[in-house]
Amino acid sequence: MSDFPVKHCPVCDSDDFSGFISSKDYFVTGQEFDIVSCRGCGLKITRNAPGEKDIGKYYQSENYISHSDTSSGLVNMMYHRIRQYMLGRKRSLVEKEIGKGHVLDIGTGTGYFLHEMKSHGWEVSGTEKSTAARDFCLKEFGLEIHPAEELFRYRKESFDVITLWHVLEHIHDINENMKVFFRLLKPEGRLIVAVPNHTSLDAMHYRDFWAAWDVPRHLWHFAPAQMEKFGIKHNFLLKKIHAMPFDSFYVSMLSEKYRKSHLAFIKGVVYGKVSLIQSVINPRKGSSVIYVFKKSGLF
Secondary structure, eight states: OOEEOOOSOTTTOOOOEEEEEEEEOTTTTOOEEEEEEETTTOOEEETTEEOTTTGGGGGOOTTOHHHHOOOOSHHHHHHHHHHHHHHHHHHHHHHHHSSSOEEEEESOTTSHHHHHHHHTTOEEEEEOSOHHHHHHHHHHHOOOOBOGGGGGGSOTTOEEEEEEESOGGGOSSHHHHHHHHHHHEEEEEEEEEEEEOTTSHHHHHHGGGOGGGOTTTOOEEOOHHHHHHHHHHTTEEEEEEEEOTTHHHHHHHHHHHHTTOTTHHHHHHHHHHHHHHHHHHOGGGSSEEEEEEEETTOO
C-alpha cells in the first residue's frame, strides 16, 4: 500500500513538524496513526495516511454514515434526527449569503443537502467519489452526481456557491482543489467550508479519543487560524464564522463510545452540551466550524 507522505504544510509550506498525538481508526481497521503539528502555523496533519488510490478501503464500513446512510445504533439515529434540522439551517445560511443560484456541493455523499437545495429552487451540481453514494443520490432523489474528477471539467465562474460539508479534510491535494474553487466561483460567489476544530473544548477534553480526528480519512486538522490563513493563500478572504451547534453532541457521544465509557450516551450528551454552550459564546471554539469565504478584494 502506498502512503501519503506530507513533506510541506499545505497552509504555510513549512517542512518543520513535531509529534503531536496518536489516534486509532475506530471505524474500519483499528490501526493507529500519528498526527503531527506544523511548527509554522499549527495545522495538524495525519502522518503517512494511505494515498488517494488506497484510502478507499478505509471508507468501506456500513457505519461510515456519509456514504452508507446507516441509522443503526442510538448515535446514528440521533445523527439522522439532527441532520433533518441542520439541512434547513445550512440552506438558510447559504441563502442569507447569496439568495438563490447554482450551488456546487463537493463530496455530496448520499445527497440530502443537494436535495434540500433543489427542493427550494436552487440549481444544483455535485461531485462524489463513492459510486454507491452516487447511485443512492440517483435512486432516492433523482440527482445525477458526478465523479470527483469532474470538478476539473466545469466551466470558469459557473457557480454562485461552492460548499464542502466536512469534506476538505479528506482531500489529498487540497491546494490544487482550492485553486479550482476560486476559478469556478463567480466574482461575488461564496466558498463555504465546514471542518472539525482541533482547538474546540471537546477536542482538548477527549485528546486521542476525539472522534473528529477520524484517522486516516481526515488528513488535515484545522483550527480557525489555519483556515483563515489557508483562504488568504488562495485569494479568499474570511467573511464569517459559524459554529455547527449539534456536532459537539455527535462527536462527544462517539468519543465516549471510543473510550468505552460507562453510560457513554449520557456522558456524551452532557459534555456535548458544555461544548455547545462554549461555541455559542465563541463560534471559533465550536466542535466544527463553518467558514464563509469571498474572493479577495470584494469586501
